[in-house]
Amino acid sequence: MRSQLLVLFLFFLAFGAKAQTYSVTDGRAIKFFEEGENFLNQKRYTEALQKYQAAWERSETFFESYQKGVQVLITQGKLTEAEALIGTAKSAVLPVKNQYAVDFAWMLSTIFLRQGRFEEASQEFLVVEQGATEEFKRGSYFLEMKKKVGFVRKQLPLKMNIEKEILPSPLNGYALQYFPVLTADGKQLFFTKRGGTSSSDKEDIYISQAESSNTWTAPQSISSQINSSYNEGTCSVTADGNFLIFTSCDAPDSQGSCDLYSAEKVAGEWQAPKNMGPKINSSFWDSQPSLSADGRILFYSSDRRGGLGGNDIWYALRKADGSWSEAKNLGTPINTAKDEISPFLFFNNETLFFASDGHLGFGGMDIFLSRVSEGLFQNPENLGLPINDQLDQVALFITAQKDYAYYSELSTSKSAADRAYLYRFKFPEEISIGGNLTVTGGTVIHAKTGLPISAQLSLVSLTNDSTHYQFQSNSADGSFLMLYPEQNGAGLYVEKAGFLPKIYNVDRDSIKNEKDLKVELVPIASGEEFVFENVFFDFDSYDLKQESLSSLRRLHRFLHDNPKISIQITGHTDNLGSDEYNLRLSRQRAQSVQRYLEVEGILPDRIQVVGKGYREPMVPNTNASNQALNRRITVAIQ
Numbered sequence: 001m002r003s004q005l006l007v008l009f010l011f012f013l014a015f016g017a018k019a020q021t022y023s024v025t026d027g028r029a030i031k032f033f034e035e036g037e038n039f040l041n042q043k044r045y046t047e048a049l050q051k052y053q054a055a056w057e058r059s060e061t062f063f064e065s066y067q068k069g070v071q072v073l074i075t076q077g078k079l080t081e082a083e084a085l086i087g088t089a090k091s092a093v094l095p096v097k098n099q100y101a102v103d104f105a106w107m108l109s110t111i112f113l114r115q116g117r118f119e120e121a122s123q124e125f126l127v128v129e130q131g132a133t134e135e136f137k138r139g140s141y142f143l144e145m146k147k148k149v150g151f152v153r154k155q156l157p158l159k160m161n162i163e164k165e166i167l168p169s170p171l172n173g174y175a176l177q178y179f180p181v182l183t184a185d186g187k188q189l190f191f192t193k194r195g196g197t198s199s200s201d202k203e204d205i206y207i208s209q210a211e212s213s214n215t216w217t218a219p220q221s222i223s224s225q226i227n228s229s230y231n232e233g234t235c236s237v238t239a240d241g242n243f244l245i246f247t248s249c250d251a252p253d254s255q256g257s258c259d260l261y262s263a264e265k266v267a268g269e270w271q272a273p274k275n276m277g278p279k280i281n282s283s284f285w286d287s288q289p290s291l292s293a294d295g296r297i298l299f300y301s302s303d304r305r306g307g308l309g310g311n312d313i314w315y316a317l318r319k320a321d322g323s324w325s326e327a328k329n330l331g332t333p334i335n336t337a338k339d340e341i342s343p344f345l346f347f348n349n350e351t352l353f354f355a356s357d358g359h360l361g362f363g364g365m366d367i368f369l370s371r372v373s374e375g376l377f378q379n380p381e382n383l384g385l386p387i388n389d390q391l392d393q394v395a396l397f398i399t400a401q402k403d404y405a406y407y408s409e410l411s412t413s414k415s416a417a418d419r420a421y422l423y424r425f426k427f428p429e430e431i432s433i434g435g436n437l438t439v440t441g442g443t444v445i446h447a448k449t450g451l452p453i454s455a456q457l458s459l460v461s462l463t464n465d466s467t468h469y470q471f472q473s474n475s476a477d478g479s480f481l482m483l484y485p486e487q488n489g490a491g492l493y494v495e496k497a498g499f500l501p502k503i504y505n506v507d508r509d510s511i512k513n514e515k516d517l518k519v520e521l522v523p524i525a526s527g528e529e530f531v532f533e534n535v536f537f538d539f540d541s542y543d544l545k546q547e548s549l550s551s552l553r554r555l556h557r558f559l560h561d562n563p564k565i566s567i568q569i570t571g572h573t574d575n576l577g578s579d580e581y582n583l584r585l586s587r588q589r590a591q592s593v594q595r596y597l598e599v600e601g602i603l604p605d606r607i608q609v610v611g612k613g614y615r616e617p618m619v620p621n622t623n624a625s626n627q628a629l630n631r632r633i634t635v636a637i638q
Contacts (some may be wrong), residue, residue, distance in 0.1 A: 022064055023097060029059035036068060045072050060092040063100050070107050079111050086111075102131035109149070113363060116390035118152045125149045151360050151382075159385040160428045164409075167422040170218040171208060175201070176420040178408035184239035184293060184347055184400040184439045184483060186210055190222065191408075192233030197418055203233035205246055223270035226263055239293040239347060239400065239439075240471055240481035241265070245276070247287040255281045260289055260300060267476035279326045280316055288395075290343045293483055294469040298324070299343035299352065309337040313354055333379045334370055341365070342395040347483060349468070351433045352377060355394045363390040369433065383431060400437050400483065402427050435486030442517030443478040444494060452478030453521055455496035459506070462489045462534055462547040473519075484512040491534040491550050494519050500637070501558060503533035503551060508628065524562065529636040531618075532569075535593065542588035544596065552593065555635065556600045566606040566638040569593050574627035575614040587611025593633060608638065 022030055036051030049072045055065035066089035073082035090104050105127035112121035125145065129137075136142055166172060176194040193206040204227040206219040221227050226246065235246035242265040249258040259281040263273040275281065284304040291298055296318045303311045312335040316327040334340060336358025344353040350372045355365045359380050366388040368380035382388060387396070387405075397406045405427045411419045444455045454475035459468040459482060468490065473480035484490070484506060492511065494502040499521040504511055511517055522528050532555065536545040544552070559567070571586030590609040598604055619626045 022062070023093075023100075024059045024062045026059040026062070029055045029062050029065070032058060033062065033065050033068070036065070040068065040072065045076055048072055056089070056092075061096050063089070063093050063097065063103070066093065067103065067107070074111065074114070079115055083108070083111055102128055105131070109145070113148065113152070114390055116362070118156055118362070122149055122153050122156075147360065152362065155362075155382070155384055158430075160387070160430055162386055162425045162428060164423045164425045167216070167424060168214060171216050172421045173219070175417065177206075177422050178420045179234045179288075179342075179395055180406040180408065180422050181236055181397050182399060182406065183237060183241040184437075184481060185441075186399055186401065188237075188241050189216065189406075190235055190237055190244075191219075191422060192235070193219065194233075202229070203231040203249075205232050205235050223263075225270045225272050232261075234288050236289040236291040236298075238291055238295040238471075239469075239483060240441075242472070242474070243291070243295045244270070244273075245289040245291055245298060246273070247289065248273075251275075256283045257285050258287045260286050260298075267474070276324065279324050285311075288342050290345050292345050292349050293347045293400075294471055296467075296470060297345065297349070299330070299345055301341040301343065302327075308332070308335040309339060309358060311339040311341050313340045313343045330377070334377055339365070344395070344397055346398055346433055347400040347437055348434045348485060353383075353396055353398070354380075355392075356380070362388050364392040365394055367393045367396050369431070371434075398427055398433070400439050402433065402436070437486070438484040438512050439481065440484070440513065440515060440517070441479060441481040442514070442519060444473040444480060444496075444519045444521060445478050447520035447522045452476065453496055453499070454478075455494050455499075455519075455521060457482060457519075458493045458495070459484065460491050460493060460550045462491050462550050465550045465553065482517075489547070493550070493554055494521065495554070495558075496521055497561070499523055500528055500530045501554060503531065503554075505533050509533075524565065524637060526637050529634050532593070532633040532635045535589075535633045537589055537592075540585070542585060542592050544592050552596050555593075556597055556602065559597065559602050559606065566608070568608045568610060568636045568638055570610045570612055570634045570636065572612055572616060572618075572630060572632050572634065573614050574630045575617070575621040576627070579613055579615075582613030583611050585611070586613050590633060 032051050032055035036048045036055065039048035039051060049069055052065045052069040052072070056062045066085060070082045070085055073085060086104055086107055093100055105124045109121045109124035109128060112124060132142065174193050175196045177191050180189060180191045182189050187210045189208045189210065191206055192203050194203050195201045205222045207222045208219040209217040211217060226232060230251045231249040232246055235244055237244050244263045245260055247258050248254065248261050251259065253275050255278065260276045261273040262276055264271050280286065282302060282304040284302060286300060286302045289298060289300040297315065299313055299315045301311050302314050307329050313330045314327045315330055317325045319325065329335065334354065336356065338356065338358030340354055340356045340358060342355045346353065352370050353367060355367050357365050359368055359382070361382055367383045369383065370377040370380045387393065395407060403426065404424045406422065406424045408420050409423050411421065444453045445451060446453055452475065453473065455473050456470065457473060457480055458470045461468060468485060469483050471480055471482060488507050490506040492504040492506055502519050502521055506512055522530070532551060534551040535548045537543065538545065569590045571590035573582040573586045587609060590611055594607050594609050597607060614621065614630065617630045619629055621627050621630060
């Protein structure tokens, strides 16, 4: 806001200064004006305005005194009074000195932009465009205003129809509640709560459970382990709600004014949080975290050194051992010389939302999105009207189902204390953020005992062996959550040390829409066998296809991690073709897997191969679907 006022002040200097000459010759009026200038230089705005008023009352065509009076009113945030003063000035000045019509249009276009009266701002700026001198139109302030007005003109016809709704009681029961985030299933709502604006009112993280689409339980403190006598807020959670990163300010172990802390939920209970350390935090302000759905990527805002401007967005990656990489500046085209704050990575890990006053917008902080293409963030897109307007928009959270966007809004009043409420609106279809996601879950249990297992679940693109999501099942009950993108060609790998892996082909096994997938893991033991899914061959071929790499690499890792076991790889076919043909082809396919493992360093004496053709079908070869199931590779422990 302060920088906007400075720019506005420079606008007036650039357009209105007349270099020691005035539009009137009355010495007394000029003396009042110059006394006003002295007060303005001291930022004594009330006294300055009084002197300017004395000047125009002394000489009612004194254009410069009106101009500076308007400037003071705008600086004080009194836009309505500034507009009224322009009206008075126009009535007094223009009948005598019509050359100032362009100056008044410049002032009005500035005020109307600040008020969100974009149509009127565009009309006034048209007067400026038609009447300003060529020298002025070559100046940076005119060109910047022209760019902004041009942007607004293009955006006005694209304004979306959005109806906001305040979240119902028992939510919004505190003086201030803001920065809402939800789990992927929409059943848990986290937000920052503050009882008031005094120094004794501290921030805490609160949570509410969804009872229906718009019914919530009474908010409760997230945990006594997390909320303390210091300030905790602006949090982010993984899609399953089991890993949390939040901001805490002025804590004893803080490295700066505000630091990021992490906490994990184990067996349904939040564990003591930990400062994320010098790889993430700095001696400056580090806040407003956003985790990827599975917690492997962290974005946040910081004003530390090494950035492009004031506040920049930084990121870090979580390693396999749970530690974090050194934070890096996200760079261009996201960060600018101004401020970028409040990042939010959508659940597809491909769309980043953030607030900025450094990209072209409607005024103040606007919310933008940037899409990932070929591994790089693309040029940010303004979310448009009415999500953005002339005021500051600082944060937005979109549900995994893309049905609602949640945010907070500040309510100010001269007669009452400031309040901040939680709102939502239906996320507009006009804004595309990729394909739909299916959110579902299940349990992982011990196949012999039925006890829950904490296992790693990885959803992997079979096209390029990249991991979409990686979650851990809950050790207390074995429950897990998984997100499935709309695109085809994915494998689900469930792995736990001491157990055989469980492998699914998401499309063929139809697990995307299964409400409660029950995964049974079998302990490693001689004679145990598993279906080695997602190994692909062309028709009448035993050459491994590229899409097989995900499973092949995991089998190699399984053997590497269990160096004392040997396996038998068995090839199976459907019943199409002769017995001799199928026996030969099934063995050749098993040998292809064997060769891959040996090339990767697995000793030959640990691997046996067998081809059984169609002699041991999983299901009857009565249709194409069953025949596809019977064309498989199995792995047995020797």
